[in-house]
Amino acid sequence: MNHEIVFSKYYGESQTEGLDYYKKHDYGYNALLKAIEMGFEKVHQEVKDSGLRGRGGAGFPCGMKWGFIPKNTEKPIYLVINADESEPGTFKDRAIMAYQPHLMIEGAIISAMTIKAHMIYVYIRGEYVKEAKILDAAIEEAYKAGYLGKNVAGTGYQLDMVVHRGAGAYICGEETALLNSLEGKRGEPRIKPPFFPAAIGLFSCPTVVNNVETLACVPMIVSKGAEWFRSFGPEKNHGMKLFCISGHVNRPGLYERPMGYPLMKLIEEDCGGIWKGRKLKAAFPGGSSAPVLTAEECNVNLDFDSLAKAGSMLGSAGIMVIDDATCILKVAIRTAHFYQVESCGQCTPCREGSMWLKELHIRLEAGEGKVSDLDLIEDICNNMDGTTICAFGEATAWPLRSMVKKFRSEYEQHVVEKRCPFEG
Amino acid sequence: MAKVVIDGVDVEFEAGEKIIDVASKVNNHIPRYCYHEGLSIVAQCRMCLVEVEGQRKLVTACSTPCTDGMKVSTKSEKVKKAVSGVQEFLLVNHPLDCPICDQAGECSLQEYSYKHGQEDARTDFFRRTYIDVDMGPSIKKNMNRCIHCTRCIRYCDEVGQIHEMIAQQRGNDTEIVTIDGNPLQTAYAGGLADVCPVGSLTTKDFRFKKRVWYLRSKDTICDGCSQGCNISASFESNLIYRLEPRKNMDINKWWMCDEGRYGFHHVHSPSRVLGPLIKTSDSFESRLWGDLIPSVSALVQQAKNISVVVAADATLEEVAILKTHFSSANFYSYSPSVEKTSEDKAVDHLIRRKDKSPNLKGLEESGLRPFSELKSGSDLLIFFNAGKVRVPYGLAKLAKNAIAIGVAMKEDLNGWNYVLPSLSTYEKSGTFVNHTGMKQKFAAAIAPVGLSRPLNKILEALTKSDRKVG
Known part of the structure; x- marks a missing residue:
């Protein structure tokens, strides 16, 4: 498997966030200069050819997304960077912003010039205080060095970049809720149609919303070519990828591996296996929104298509590993609680269903549930699945439904024994 | 014209029309909570989910525009399941206090519960x-x-x-x-x-x-200002309980103002004069119509010159009757807020007008002179109103004798020789002309209150030999 460390060369070291360090150890805005030389139509083609898929969760082809911006529009075009990384178990964008902010900024500049945007907004998660400061400082450096401002790298192109901090809502990671929040409105997802960001996005203007990691891939594609990028990972799932592993492994953390890397290999070899000599019980491969995988199902490759085939999703690549001493109902309660407090409250199924699910799980875990509650959970999840404005309904329904389906005997045990079997 | 197929029925539509509106053209009512014709679309209650052929997910009928040849199902199993699910979710936290809720009986939640809900509740949480x-x-x-x-x-x-x-x-x-x-x-x-x-x-x-x-309700016209909003009056046992707007895209769309909405209380006010009154030396006395008519008739016949002041809440028909009956009299229109319609104007962005009477335009068109031209000293002054315009203070003193016909309040009686109770707008039918010149006919919502009688019956009795008010 072709393998090359492209992101995490100096993660964990101190003072890597400056422009000088970036020039010495990384692309140093040479990719931008090369992109200007190439011409941005060619850059767009190169990104399309690379097969780069969005790293935010949905895996939508990046080049195609850029292509949705209407040609010859009179309205301003915006590039919005989704740095509202709030998916439980995910911390990849945080590392990029903390250790190599200029990589993201360079990628953003190239992308903005490709889609002819003159304004870049970075919507960063409110809790990322340190990262926001680092980004602010890096953007200032880029302005001083002439990569941002009235005359980008001597081309006469005007481009500005602003960091906007979120106020602590998970839902603002949904791109249209993010745009609402950026406009100063309530962070509620918009209905599509008509509000497709490429046509009616930020301030009703054409907008591209890209994830931090997606944009960080752009300088390397420009600099080393689409062919190089395609050399990593299986067909339609290319590139190197940052995987975040948390939970019950010996060495949790951020691992850079090519797309299509086997999950078991990552857990057993790279992370040193399950902690305390226990056995693997389950894993969420793509944050808490992804349907859970049982230990047997974990023999799967980490890429968009393989995981979709296995009935789950790569999502934001936040892998959460659960050992066999853990009560799956406790995991479900934690998940249900998260979605209950983070639902924006717009759509009926999500607003009411998330709270109902949480109550049912708490009751079951306490040994006060009924067997019929298990079918009820499944049915509530079915009624939430596909009936809401955004994917939040599914993000709640999928993991909870998968847990009750795949660990039904454990749920039933709670009902029969009228207690949690994992508690002494 | 482009067509969409909804539950197997072809329906024509215009570009941009949403499924929910197109379906209602063929009486296919798609349930909705957040959708309202007059408000922007948010598609968040999720009650109007429908299935569109070729689309993986259900779509909301309120936000999805029709396209030519689109095939929509509003009753497929998938739709039924989703809609009953949404209905159930809405009831998870709803108190079900229908027995003490004013909305009961006209509540969308009740209606759709019967149509789309489930028989039993599956939730037992607080x-x-x-x-x-x-x-x-x-x-x-x-x-x-x-x-x-x-x-x-x-x-x-x-x-x-x-x-x-x-x-x-x-x-x-x-x-x-x-x-x-x-x-x-x-x-x-x-x-x-x-x-x-x-x-x-x-x-x-x-x-x-x-x-x-x-409650039963009858369509009528608001008499609160010169806009002429279309409304309906709900009543029971001849008592009006509330007014609600009726959709009329040319006038008030779906709305009405609070002033109009609560402007019916004079009809059942305890102050309203509900029987004929005659002035005595120190106060007023009630009389039956038959006892009063001869003296009123005599007063009218003795008068050499008569001024008739018509409040601008009178209908066109009543003006015509008055003009026929008092053919030699001078006629003046009266509105409390403006002298002429030229002074009338909108007071906000939506509905409300400066002229707080419903028919000043109609009175002007009928040839009535502005109130300012009224001179004092005539033998007899007759004032006619419907109660929305109150009996003006001091008006009776402008003539030797004065008769008020219409809806008078007990506190407005000073100076009048006779007070003859007639009908408020809700008790009669007629025609108003609104500020744009639009003529609107309306019918009575309730029967006359108390001993109030229609204007034509009162005037007929003045000339009839038997003195009876029909």
Whole structure:
């Protein structure tokens, strides 16, 4: 498997966030200069050819997304960077912003010039205080060095970049809720149609919303070519990828591996296996929104298509590993609680269903549930699945439904024994 | 013309029309809470989910525009399941206090529960509760019943055009409030009770007054200003309980102002004079019509010159009757707020007009002179009104004798020789001409109150030998 460390060369070291360090150890805005030389139509083609898929969760082809911006529009075009990384178990964008902010900024500049945007907004998660400061400082450096401002790298192109901090809502990671929040409105997802960001996005203007990691891939594609990028990972799932592993492994953390890397290999070899000599019980491969995988199902490759085939999703690549001493109902309660407090409250199924699910799980875990509650959970999840404005309904329904389906005997045990079997 | 197939029925549509409206053209009512024709679309209640052939997910009929050849199913198994699911979700936290809720009987939640809901409840958890909140003079809020459709928020923003209601908190804790708990400023607050599909926002005026299934309603025209809003009056046992707007895209669209909405209380006011009165030396005495008519008739016949002041809440028909009966009299129109229609103007962005009478335009067109031209000293002054325009103070003193026909309040009697009770707008039929010159005919909603009689019957009795008022 072709393998090359492209992101995490100096993660964990101190003072890597400056422009000088970036020039010495990384692309140093040479990719931008090369992109200007190439011409941005060619850059767009190169990104399309690379097969780069969005790293935010949905895996939508990046080049195609850029292509949705209407040609010859009179309205301003915006590039919005989704740095509202709030998916439980995910911390990849945080590392990029903390250790190599200029990589993201360079990628953003190239992308903005490709889609002819003159304004870049970075919507960063409110809790990322340190990262926001680092980004602010890096953007200032880029302005001083002439990569941002009235005359980008001597081309006469005007481009500005602003960091906007979120106020602590998970839902603002949904791109249209993010745009609402950026406009100063309530962070509620918009209905599509008509509000497709490429046509009616930020301030009703054409907008591209890209994830931090997606944009960080752009300088390397420009600099080393689409062919190089395609050399990593299986067909339609290319590139190197940052995987975040948390939970019950010996060495949790951020691992850079090519797309299509086997999950078991990552857990057993790279992370040193399950902690305390226990056995693997389950894993969420793509944050808490992804349907859970049982230990047997974990023999799967980490890429968009393989995981979709296995009935789950790569999502934001936040892998959460659960050992066999853990009560799956406790995991479900934690998940249900998260979605209950983070639902924006717009759509009926999500607003009411998330709270109902949480109550049912708490009751079951306490040994006060009924067997019929298990079918009820499944049915509530079915009624939430596909009936809401955004994917939040599914993000709640999928993991909870998968847990009750795949660990039904454990749920039933709670009902029969009228207690949690994992508690002494 | 482009066509869409809804449940196997071909329906024509115009570009941009949404499925929900196109379906209603063929009487296919798609259930809805957040959708209201007059408000922006948010598609968040998820009740109008329908299946469109070729689309993986269900779509909301309120937000999805029709395309040529689109095949829509509103009754497929998938749709039924989803809609009954949404209905169930809405009831998870709804208090089901229908027996004490004013909305019961005209509640979308009840209606759709019967049509799309499930027979039994699967939830047995505590429901979220709030205390009732006063939202100003017009509206009381019961947040427990709220289904978060946000129609009220959009109503304030888009119709009242004051941003004063918001959703606060998030998710299951979302509460619909006025900003900082301030009382509503809008002059259209009563409309919140109309747009609220459940019993969350109710008008204080109607709250706890009547179960709606006892009410009948008749279409009529608001007599509160020169706009002539189309309304319906709900009544029971000849008592009006409330007024509600009727859709008329040329005049008031779906709305009406609070002034108009609550402007019917003079009809059943305890102060209203409900029987003929005659002035005695120190006060007024009630008489039966038959006892009073001869002396009134004599007074009219003796008068050499008569001035007739017609309040601008009289109908065109009544003006014609008066002009026929008092053919030699001088006629003047009277509106309390403006002298002539040329002084009339809009007082806000939506409906309300400066002229607080419904038919000044009609009176002018009938050739009545402005009130300012009235001179004192005539033998007899006859004033006619319908109660919305009150009997002006001191008017009776402008003539030797004065007769008031219409709806008078006991505190307005000073100076009149006779007070002959006639009908308010809701008790009669007739025609008003609004400020744009649009003629609107309306029919009586309720029967005459008390001993009040129609104008034509009173005038006929003055000339008849038997002195009876029919």
